[in-house]
Amino acid sequence: MPVSPEPMTSEPRPRALIVMGVSGSGKSTVGEALAQRLGWRYEDADAYHPKANVAKMSAGQPLTDDDRWPWLKAIAAEIDRVIAGGGHIVFGCSALKGAYRDVLVHGRDDIRIVFLDGSRELIGGRMAARKNHFMPAGLLDSQFATLERPGPDERPIIASIDAPVATIVDDIVGQLPTSTSD
Numbered sequence: 746m747p748v749s750p751e752p753m754t755s756e757p758r759p760r761a762l763i764v765m766g767v768s769g770s771g772k773s774t775v776g777e778a779l780a781q782r783l784g785w786r787y788e789d790a791d792a793y794h795p796k797a798n799v800a801k802m803s804a805g806q807p808l809t810d811d812d813r814w815p816w817l818k819a820i821a822a823e824i825d826r827v828i829a830g831g832g833h834i835v836f837g838c839s840a841l842k843g844a845y846r847d848v849l850v851h852g853r854d855d856i857r858i859v860f861l862d863g864s865r866e867l868i869g870g871r872m873a874a875r876k877n878h879f880m881p882a883g884l885l886d887s888q889f890a891t892l893e894r895p896g897p898d899e900r901p902i903i904a905s906i907d908a909p910v911a912t913i914v915d916d917i918v919g920q921l922p923t924s925t926s927d
């Protein structure tokens with residue numbers, strides 16, 4: 746009897762990882778370490794906010810959907826540009842709602858979501874200790890209120906942030922598809 750081959754995973758190797766989560770969840774810290782581990786470029790979505798968005802958050806006001814759409818579209822365009830050029834990228838981006846992630850992923854199965862999962866208490870403590878950052882800790886409640894955790898349909902890679910950075914990176918890398926079918 747012929748032996749059937751091992752089933753091939755249909756998941757392509759990711760070309761872009763969107764490291765998402767509320768303010769202070771560790772997107773920059775973990776995202777940069779992850780990019781370094783993979784040998785990929787890291788970009789921070791905070792650098793793509795128009796000045797008006799940063800001014801608003803600095804003044805303690807949460808952003809609205811309308812503040813976020815152009816910002817998300819600019820990030821999606823940059824991800825597409827990098828992939829089209831044969832590159833790989835890790836983007837640290839809050840991407841709090843499912844609709845925001847739809848703009849970023851736009852149906853591509855080589856763009857994957859990495860959710861940094863942590864409690865309000867843990868993140869609040871880290872934000873209170875953080876220096877020289879425009880985001881006031883007072884906006885954390887609004888970040889959690891806006892957060893829609895990624896559902897299974899989004900095939901998220903979920904990592905607990907209650908661990909040292911290197912352990913979080915190990916966890917994420919261990920969940921990446923190993924298929925070579927890209």
Ligand SMILES: Nc1ncnc2c1ncn2[C@@H]1O[C@H](COP(=O)(O)OP(=O)(O)OP(=O)(O)O)[C@@H](O)[C@H]1O
Nearest residue numbers: 767768769770771772773774871875880908909910
């Ligand atoms: N695993 C960790 N263990 C301990 N401290 C951490 C860890 N990850 C991040 N931190 C610290 O928590 C704080 C928040 O992390 P970071 O600035 O990377 O978050 P962020 O999600 O990029 O925030 P923001 O979106 O507000 O820019 C920083 O002071 C960082 O050094």
Ligand SMILES: O=C(O)[C@H](O)[C@@H](O)[C@H](O)[C@H](O)CO
Nearest residue numbers: 767768769791808839840880
């Ligand atoms: O969508 C948002 O509300 C913003 O992207 C925020 O999350 C901050 O820019 C970021 O987290 C820096 O603190």
